[in-house]
Structures are given as C-alpha cells and as structure tokens.
Amino acid sequence: MSSYKYNNAITNNMEKTININLRIWRQRGPKAKGAFESYKLDGVSTDSSFLEMLDQLNEQLISEGKEPIVFDHDCREGICGMCSLYINGHPHGPDEDITTCQLHMRKFKDGETITIEPWRSHGFPVIRDLMVDRSAFDKIIQAGGYVSVNTGGIPDANAIPIPKPVADMAMDAAACIGCGACVAACKNGSAMLFVAAKVSQLALLPQGKVEAARRAKAMVQKMDELGFGNCTNTGACEAECPKNISITHIARLNREFLKAKFKD
C-alpha cells in the first residue's frame, strides 16, 4: 500500500528550510484603520509555495489562539485569479509571469523580511487583511464583455474559418485571469489592461466583431463609473501581468472605442 512520503527527493536536493520575517497588512474591515504587523516564521521549506508559507504562519497563529490572516486563494495553480498579494512592492511578488500561488519560497533568502500588502486601489476596497473586493470586474464584464448569442440554434463551429494567427492572438488576450494585478500595479489604478484583454479578444474574432465598438464603449463607461483611473501608458500593468497580456491590446481597445465615438 502506497502512502505519502514526505521527502524532497523529487528535485534530488536535500530539503532546505529558511527562517523569515514577515510584515503583513492587517485590517478588520473596509472602514477600519489598517497597520502592518510583524511575524517571525521558522523552518519554511524552500519547496513550499508562498501560500503554503502563509498556511504555516496561520497554523502557528491558530496554535497561539490568534485569528489567522485572511487572504484570497483557491485553485493554487495559477488559473482562478483568486490570489492577490502585493509582495515586496510587486503584485504576485518578485518572480516573472506567475501568480502568488505559483511563487515558491526558494525565491527568498534565509533571514529575509517579506512585506505583504493587499491590492491597493480605489476600485478594490479592502474587505479584511489581504482580501479585497473585486466585484467591479464582474460589473465591467456584465456591461458588455460577451457576444450576444443565446443557447442553441448556432451554425456549425467550422462554418467560419478563422486564420490561426488571429485565433492565437485572441487566445493571448483571453488568457486574462481577472486577478487585478494590472490595477494594483498601475499608479492611476486603471483597469485598462483588463478591459482591453476582453475587448480585444472578442474584436479579433468574427463572432465578436459585430458588436465590437458598442462593447468597447459600454465597458469603458462602466470602468470609469466604478472609479478606476485613467491609462497614461506607463506599461506597469503589462510588466506585472502574470499572464503576459500585452498592452498592444489597449491600442485595439482605443481603436474600437474611437469607432464607437464616431458613430455617436
């Protein structure tokens, strides 16, 4: 009978552990005043993920009878977009092209102090500690981030050929996981990259082209209404996007938005 074997042989290295210091933002509620609190955590396996390190800290807090740190997370494989930590000044931490849950402790040094904050943006109010309210993203999609088709009565999937490079480009944009790192990274708190990813994906495809301009206008209007800032093309969003969404999609959004304005 096989059982879990807890050793680290899969990387053929001896297991390494590090001791770290943590500065973590704690805040009871949206209107409460928050502050950093410091914690010391010993014996963190370098093979642990960043969230597993937080699990370990929470177990330590619970064993001391204290309330654990609240943070969003779910799939822990970089696709659900739930995790949302601002680590040492970067959304999703220092590593490239990944979400917080895919960040591993081998990227940190023994004795290092790690600062963890929630996404900070007008559009994403803090709920508690590191958990924020991103329902504004849903509202933007509801404003027009879809193709207006009902279920059933659809022509055959191969009825309209789509050039592979176009489909691939649409897929690049569609890879957005809606985590909000782009907003957190932006000094203006703009949601342009998020909006552009959806507008661009659907504008590229013949199925979505029909209502592309209308969609762009509705989504941008909603974004403005919800208190997200303006885009000033700093490119910080692209640099921090865990899915490498390119700011060229913002250019396509602007084109569709202008088309809609001309029609007005």
Added chain:
Amino acid sequence: MSTDKKTKTIVAKIPEGALSEKWSNYKAQQKLVNPSNKRRLDVIVVGTGLAGASAAAALGELGFNVLNFCIQDSPRRAHSIAAQGGINAAKNYQNDGDSVYRLFYDTIKGGDYRAREANVYRLAEVSNSIIDQCVAQGVPFAREYGGLLDNRSFGGAQVSRTFYARGQTGQQLLLGAYSALSRQVHKGSVKLYTRREMLDLVVVDGKARGIIVRNLITGKIERYSAHAVVIGTGGYGNAFFLSTNAMESNGSAAWQVYKKGAYFANPCYAQIHPTCIPVQGEMQSKLTLMSESLRNDGRIWVPKKKEDAQAVRAGKLKPTEIAEEDRDYYLERRYPAFGNLVPRDVASRAAKERCDAGYGVGSGLAVYLDFKDAIERLGKDVVETRYGNLFQMYEKIVDDNPYETPMMIYPAIHYTMGGIWVDYELQTTIPGLYSIGEANFSDHGANRLGASALMQGLADGYFVLPYTIQNYLADEIRTPRISTDLPEFAEAERNILERIERLMSIKGKRSVDSLHKQLGHTMWDFVGMGRNKKGLLKAIDEIKQVKKEFWSNVFIPGEGLDLNVELEKALRLADFIEIGELMARDALHREESCGGHFREEYQTPEGEALRQDDKFNYVACWKYMGEDKEPEMYKEELKYEFVQVQQRNYK
C-alpha cells in the same frame, strides 16, 4: 423517479425507444412552460462552474427568474477554470472514424460498463452543439492554418476528438459560460450572489423550495426560496485533503441534500489522475495536475533495472544518462494498442504497480513523463506551442526544466464520478431538486475519460437541464412565489445556527487543517488506488476516530457570525468526514474491481480490474437514515441493451 421500498430498487425514468431516439422522443413529449409563466417561476442554481454557469445562463435566456450562487468572489473562479486539456465532441472533423455512437461507446467502455446507456448516448448526441455554442461565444479554440478547428487525442479513444484552447480549455469554456451568464445578469434575468456558501436545502411539502446560505463576508445566515433548486457544486475529491481540486472545492451541498433525502450514488468511484506533480512536503496544500494531453507526445517510463531506479532515487544517476534499452515504457509494453493513451484508471494503476515493485523514481513514488522523442521529432518550438504553459507550471513548482530532463509524475485524486443520484431528467429523489455536472453521478460510470468532464458539465447546463426542468416546472405555474418566512426555512436556519454555535464552543486544541490532513491520510492509504476489505474496515474505524476528535477537540478562532475562514473550513470538514465514511462503506460493499474502484481481491492474473457483473451490475444509491445510523442501499439495475458488456481491453 420511483423507488420500491420492498425490493430496495430505484428506476431512472428512461424514455422508451431505440437508443438514438430516446432524447428526441423525450423532448417531443415533455411539458413546456409558456413565456409569461416562465417569468413567474424562480430557479435557484448553486454553483457557477461549467454546469452551474451554463444552466443559469440558459435558464435566464429562456425567461426564468434565476438566482445563482457561488462561493468565490466571482463566478469566473469556479474550479472548472483549472481544467487543462480539452473537451470531447463527436464532430468527426478529422475524418478518422468518429461518430456519436463511437463517442457513446468509448464513454461506456471507459466507464467500465457502470454508466447508464441512455444518459451517455444523450451526452454524445449533444456534444457537437456544445462546440458550436462555445465558438459562437468567442471561445478561442486552437485552429489549423486553414482556419478550421484543431483536435487532439485523449485517453481511451483511438480518434482525435478533443477540442482545446492551449492548456487552458476549462478556463476558456468557463469564461464563455461566464460571459453568457454576465449577459443575463445585465438583463436582470439572473441575480448573482457571490461569496455565499450553501449550508442547507429547504424542503416544503416534499418539494425542494429553497436554500440556506452563509454570507462569507458578513457571516450572516440568509434564506432564499424558489420553485426548483439545482445543485452544480462539483465533486468531493477534497475528502482526501490532497487532490487536484481547488482549496474551496467541497462536497457539502451534495451532503446536505443527501441528508434531506436525496440519494448518494456510487460514492466510492473516485478518479485518480495518473499525471500529477508528486507530493513534496509536509506543508503541501494541494496537488497540481499535468494535463492528460501531455500523453499525446510524452512517453511514460521507469528504469528497467532496479539498481538504476535506486541510483536515480539516491541522486547518483540522472534519467538522461539511462540508455534507451534500459528504459521500461511500461504502458507501451503492456497496452500496445492504446500505449500511453490508456484511460486514467489503467495508467494510474500501472504507475503504482511499477513503484510498488521498486522501480519508482524521485521519492520512489514517481515515474517519468519524457518529451525527448517528441522534441526530436517535432522540434522544441512545436512542443512549446502545444504545452508551453504546462511546462512553465511544472518548472515553477519543481524547479526543473522539462525540456531537458523528463517530468516526474504520480497519480493523485482528481475527480469523483460518484455523486448525487439523478434520473434521466437530472432530477434527484427529492421532487424539484436537480443536480448537474460533477455533483451528480450520471454519465461516467466507474471511470471518466479525459476531456469528458467539460463535455458533461456543459451538456447538462446548456442542453439537458433547461429542457427537463420544464417538465417539472410546468406543474408549478400556479404556485405563487415561495415565502422564506415558512416554518421550514426558520427551522433550517435554526439548525445551522446551532451547528455553528456547537463548533465555535468546542474550543479544543486541533486546527481544522490538521484534522483534515489526518482524514486525508486514512482516505489515501485505504480508500485510494488500491482497496481491500481489511483496509476499508480499518478506514471506517479511523474515520470514526477523526469524527470524534473533530467534534471534541477542534479549535476555531474568531466569531461564528463574522467573516471566519476557519469556520468555513470546519463546516466543510465536518461533511468530508461523513462523506469519507460513506465512500469507504460503498467501496467495502462493492466486492469487485471496476474503473477507478480497484479491490485488490478482484483482479485478473495480469493485474487488471475484474468486474463481477452477475452481482454488481447496478448503481449503488445510498439513503440517509439519520445521525449515526447505517444508511440503506437502493439499487438501480443497469441494463445494457445496445452494447455488449465485456472485459475492457486496451491491448
């Protein structure tokens, strides 16, 4: 549905006629609801994964008033998002011999002849419409240079019928369903309730009439009513603690409806996926899947010589230094016809067999998945285009480059074929209560084929439930809106508050996770890939111990009626413990091996699963009889009229 208490049997209301005509016949004869009545009928859909989101969107489009609930902050984050490889359909775009019948047949056979023929045929029939629907929504499926859709192969099939969007097919399909859902939210036909967790079902005069939920932000208990309730809350694989499921995936909604009278079918059928990243440490919180699509081009092997395996484990030998003739491509050796693309249960058991025999690599519980030949044949670029995101994911977790050294993989809990029993209409044994997607038991028998979960979730949500639920709702048009002030709602809420109070007041010493891990060890050791009578009896005993420890020694900080993550986890674990016991009980009763359920006592001389068709050709439907009472089992006999039942052969 009709049950017979004397014979302890249950029938599924399968329509008459030839297999290919059953669904058409059903639709021709079912009752419908006219548009003005639809507006007056409320439907609760719990869950926003592929099944829940597609059902809520489709019902909203039809004009019903839909209330849709999800546990995450947005419907787009349901765990369907993490499905990687693809979705099956019988389009036969590749002209390689596919058809509705062949997809049906492969699914029945893949399920080891433990699924209902009529359901599976309907699934294959509607599969093509799903692809059309998704393309129309703007799902960017992979395409050929000619502009038409591309396909790849998945386990258990000899044709290429799997549609995909890189390694993120689940994400793209879910975002498609989410967009359709968002459109209905905008129109006002669907009202969305996020960060809500269902804690009970409300039954009034024998009919499902509402749910009790906990608002995860305020901690307050809320009541919602409707004319019908649909459960699309996924599977219960997290009973094992470590699985490929998301952290919040849970079996509680299914368990609550079971306790309210819905039957739980085949709980022991759990799928163990062969290609996951192996367990690496004590603090590990979940396991990560490496898509089955990798088996299109990757070859699975272990060293042929035990001394090489030992040297690799000790770090003295690298896999790339082992000569071709010293490698055992055991799937290709044992199953030449399907090779690396045998179904998941077969591939998982074969990996376990090699590791148990001492040929495992890594910690001893791992095998290689090697792309050397694929890179030589296709070039690194092509391999990167096909699997780039998976390779990146592997590298981030393991810190090893799979383009240069083979991946290490091992089986892990992935999916549960068992679930809430439903009839042909997807209705449970409680009138007005439906279950869709992974939450029900319906289509996969004892083993699900790769790329069929997405197909079933969307089939149920877009194309089956929106029809069948009308057959019920047509008789509800005179029922006014249900009041949440009814005593049944008050009582359900009171019970929940008492349960929360009881949990909060234990104030013991153990954290929820430590108890969940304890349960997980028992489940994996005795209710995992290999099961036997002695082990299962031990498991039941150990699970009872965990239950006792949980209810006397768990510690939950904070307040009951406030945001409290530990309390959320505790409420789920309380149910997982009981689910785990029912899984073990079901596995104990099923004295045969079939699909993902492998009883070590029942195997062929070659180590293949040995079914006992004369005794177990039925769906085991468990009925809750009360706290600490043994559940009763009802049987739904499986009749195979159109396929010939035989031993599965992938050789």
